[in-house]
Amino acid sequence: MKRLLVIDGTALAFRAFFAVRGLTDDQGRPSGALYGYIMSVLRALEDHPAEFVAVAWDRPEPTFRHELCKTYKANREELDQDLAVQFPWMREATELLGLPSLDRVGFEADDILASLAVQAAEAGIETRMFSSDKDLAQVVSEKVLQCPPPKQNESAKLMGPAEVEEKFGVAPKQMVDWQAMVGDSSDNIPGIPGVGPKRATTLLQKYGDLETVLERGPSEEKGKLAENLAAHAEDARLARQLVRMVTDMDLGEVSALKPGPRQSTALLAFCREHGFRTLAERFEAEAEHPPATDEEAAQASERDYRTVDRPELLAELRAGLEASGGFAFDTETTDIDPMRARLVGMSFCWEAGTAWYVPMNLQEALTGPDGEDPLAYLAPVLADAELPKLGQNLKYDAHVMRRAGAPLGGIRFDTMLAHFLLHPEERHNLDELSLKYLGLRKIPTKELLGTGKNALTMDLVPVPAVAEYACEDADATWQLAQKLEKELAESPDADRELLDTLELPLLPVLERMEACGIVLDKSKLRELDRRLEKRQAELEKIVHDEAGEPFNLNSPKQLGPILFEKLNIQEQAGVKRVGKTKTGYKTDAATLERYHGVPIVDALLEYRQITKLRGTYLEALPRYVHPETGRIHSSFNQAVAATGRLSSSDPNLQNIPIRTEAGREIRRAFVAPEGCSLLAADYSQIELRLVAHLSQDPALMQAFRDGADVHARTAALVFADGDTDAVTPQMRSRAKAINFGILYGMGPQRLARELDIGFGEAKAFIESYFDALPGVRAWIDQTLAQATEAGAVYTLLGRRRRVPELASNDGRVRSNAENIAVNSPVQGSAADLIKLAMIAVDRRLLDENFGARMLLQVHDELVFECPDEQLDRLAQLVREEMEGVYELSVPLRVDIGTGPDWASAH
Structure with a gap:
């Protein structure tokens, strides 16, 4: 089914203006809304590829709604001039992106979206409305989906009829009546007094529609509600006219909304003019690697995709693979979890436009020329x-093939990892890369599998459909690799070297680590859960006793008034300003931390910590235990964190708290099998050692070379004229806070809060710190100066992190960017070094036939499972490789512990 994407340009402009305040270009012109708008449009195009696209805009003239009601939007302030001057640039950017723009006198952008959506659906075209405006929920249907713009790190969301009903409690066709009763304060539509969202839902569920509510409600409802329904019936009918979307505008044929070619060279100049460095780099890459031309698109229709369903074709495929000199490979499976996935088929490509698919689920079993199993026949080539x-993401395929009995050898290139190194701030999935580099909108997975509860698995999809999908994947991957190889070769930075010497060699290490998994003792978690449940009940009683009444601890609406009106905790804690939002008092953890020391608050915070531990770990972890292995197999992701750090997911084992007793108890449930122990090797203060190396500060380097307690030595320099004997525990604690704080941009305000001291005292501490360690201050200043000039920072191995926000005129945006610029070379270098160490340790474990296996990486720590008789040898090997992985100006040191469980190994 063809698709239309309609974008509310005006709404995106306002959203971007308030999200990116203060950004200006080199000429001092405001540019934040323009930047945010372009980024949002690009995200919409990436998340919702479509054959037809339109961007709708409001016009400055009054609309028909103003004629119906003179007070419509009368509460709106005049358009901010900093936003007004950016609208023409947004229209220009839209044109350069090749996207049609639409506006109509007397109507709003919402009306254009609604009309296009309804008319396209009638023509059999699926429509996606990229807007968060609830007015558009009126026209949502099976063929019309609403797509609220996501936040930066959120995945795309789709709202169909079920989601509308779940959110508002009514069907899309009832939304007009629902809005008429509730009103809309932003448009100065009052609605019916006393009827909020919940009551409107209840009334429509009871009566069905607005007219029935207004006819029967005054006599069947009670009290003030009945009075208001009678008194404001005409107001509600007017409101219905105002909120109803127009769906019959004459906007021409949808086929006229086919996007034109993106003018990448002009966009490059446009972005440079407005100071958008990251966007300029993106369009520079597109200008050098333009999307497919019409001629190339025509060639796509002549693709030669073959389904291997006969022995002679299988033999032809193998011969072609052996003579290819290298090929793209992809698997189709039944599950996104490679440890639970069954192989459905394999696709291969070594020439653009030609690909082969080998199904494993033909009705008549496929065999090799001599009756062999097809997997066994191809296994020597694969290995x-x-x-x-x-x-693309070959770690997944390596898992699948190992489990299928045909391991994958000779991994030389991964398009996901290559693009991550080139553009870590972007997204790296195959659909988006294909669109960006090849101009190809791939077959959406949901077209094969469906969505929701009725979704199929790939083995249930007819082979011809899977074959086209799989061949397209392999073909796109092959073509992407050629484009990315060229971009890597042209990169002035170390991207290619990092791919070849770090990320690709790490891939099989991670695959083996994930495949091994770690044993979880469920009984230990159950026992801990019982104890924490008991403690939660005790805390709930404490809170209720302090409050003098029972209430729902998880309800901010109940909690806020008790804390701030009944108990006046702000007076007890000496806090002058009480945080409030439109819905009531702020009672989040960060807010309540300000009232630390007030008994009810301390009990609440502990209660919430236990709730989080129980939900996130005690209840969730057992569900991740694999039914075949009895182990947890977490995924370690290379292409997520821009610093280069590995992230952990399904489950995330890197976030289990270690400083609390409950966190240590959770780690105690991760155990070694009988006859084995766990060994944990943790880099000691690696980030501070990297600061010493990067800054070349003499005092800091000497402290590490002497093997001294670096926090005590720092405390002596800052607080005790260099006399370590005079250092008190309090001094050391404060020095430690500053040592680590400088890596994350800690200023005097945050330091004062952490140490519970005055702002002036905290500021003096930081100044004394930099006076004692002038090399550190000089390094920070130099790093920021170079980063501002280059727009990027680098790790020791040359990994790049772009920081364009350093050029922002918004102090908050720029301050955050400065923190990133200082932290990234340190955190990123630490990540690179432990990756190198993992590769070296893994190589020796294989070469020296160890029974030990690497299980986990938790930032600066590696965890191994090892036969007890090999523990001493393993400890020596790990220490040698981790401490010798890179020569710094100060020694690298590793703390090693062993034990029957993860907690005991620390």
Whole structure:
């Protein structure tokens, strides 16, 4: 089914204006809304690829709604001039992106979206409305979906009829009546007094529609509600006219909304003019690697995709693979979790436009020329370490093939990892890369599988449909690899070297680590859960006793008035300003931390910590235990964190708290099997050692070379004229806070809060710190100066992190960017070094036939499972490789512990 994407340009402009305040270009012109608008439009195009696209705009003239009601939007302030001057640039950017713009006198952008959506649906075209405006929920249907713009790190969301009903409690066709009763304060539509969202839902569920509510409500409802329904019936009918979307505008044929070619060269100049460095780099890459031309698109229709369903074709495929010199490889499976996935088929490509699919689920079993199993027949080619394999997220495919009995050797290129190194701030999935580099809108997975409860698994989809999908994946991956190889070769930075020497060698290490998994003792978690449940009940009683009444601890609406009106905790804690939002008092953890020391608050915070621990770990972790292995197999992701750090997911084992007793108890449930122990090797203060190396500060380097307690030595320099004997525990604690705080941009305000001291005292501490360690201050200043000039910072191994926000005129945005610029070279270098260490340790474990296996990486820590008789040898090997991985100006040191469980190994 073809798709239309309609974007509310005006709404995106306002959203971007308030999200990116204060950004200006080199000429001092405001540019934040323009930047945010372009980023949002690009995100919409990436998340919702479509054959037809339109951007709708409001016009400055009054609309028909103003004629119906003179007070419509009368509460709106005049358009901010900093936003007004950016609208023409947004229209220009839209044109350069090749997107049609639409506006109509007397109507709003919402009306254009609604009309296009309804008319396209009638023509059999699926429509996606990129807007968060609830007015558009009126026209949502099976063929018309609303797509609220996501936040930066959120995935795309779709709202169909079920989601509308779940959110508002009514069907899309009832939304007009619902809005008429509730009103809309932003448009100065009052609605019916006393009827909020919940009551409107209840009334419509009872009566069905607005007219029935107004006819029967005054006599059947009670009290003030009945009075208001009678008194404001005409107001509600007027409101219905105002909120109803127009769906019959004459906007021409949808086929006329086909996007034109993106003018990448002009966009490059446009972004440079407005100071958008990151966007300029993106369009520079597009200008050098333009999307497919019409001629190339025509060639796509002549693709030669073959389904291997006969022995002679299987033999032809193998011969082609052996002679190819390297090929793209992809798998189709039944599950996104490779440890639970079954192989459905394999696709291969070594020439653009030609691909092969080998199904494993033909009705008549496929065999090799001599009756062999097809997997066994192809296994030697797949395992051949001298025959290069390339793919997209090949770690997944390596898992699947190992479990299927045909391990994958010769991994030489991964398009996901290559793009991550080139553009870490972007997204790296195959659909988006295909669109960006090839101009190809891939077959959406949901077209094959469906969505929701009725979604199929790939083995239930007819082979011809899977074959086209799989061949397209392999073909796109092959073509992407050629484009990315060229971009890597042209990159002036170390992207290619990092791919070849770090990220690709790490891939099989992570695959083996994930495949091994770690044993979880469920009984220990159950026992801990019982104890924490008991403690939660005790805390709930404490809170109720302090409050003098029972209430729902998880309800901010109940909690806020008790804390701030009944108990006046702000007076007890000496806090002058009480945080409030439109819905009531702020009672989040960060807010309540300000009232630390007030008994009811301390009990509440502990109660919430236990709630989080129980939900996130005690209840969730057992569900991740694999039914076949009895172990948890977390995924370690290379292409997520821009610093280069690995992230952990399904489950995230890197966030289990270690400083609390409950967190240590959770780690105690991760155990070694009988006859084995766990060994944990943790880099000691690696980030501070990297600061010493990068800053070349003499005092800091000497402290590490002497093997001294660096926090005590720092305390001596800052607080005790260099006399370590005079250092008190309090001095050391304060020095430690500053040592680590400088890595994350800690200023005097935050330091004062952490140490519970005055702002002036905290400021003096920081000044004394930099006076004692002048090399650190000089390094920070130099790093920021170089980053501002280059727009990026680098790790020791050359990993790049772009920081364009350093040029922002908004102090808050720029301050955050400065923190990133100082922290990224340190945190990123630490991440690179432990990756190198993992590769070295893994190589020796294999070469020296150890029974030990690497299980986890938790930032600066590696965890191993090892037969007890090999523990001493393993400790020596790990220490040698981790401490010798890179020569710094100060020694790297590793703390090693062993024990029957993860907690005991610390």
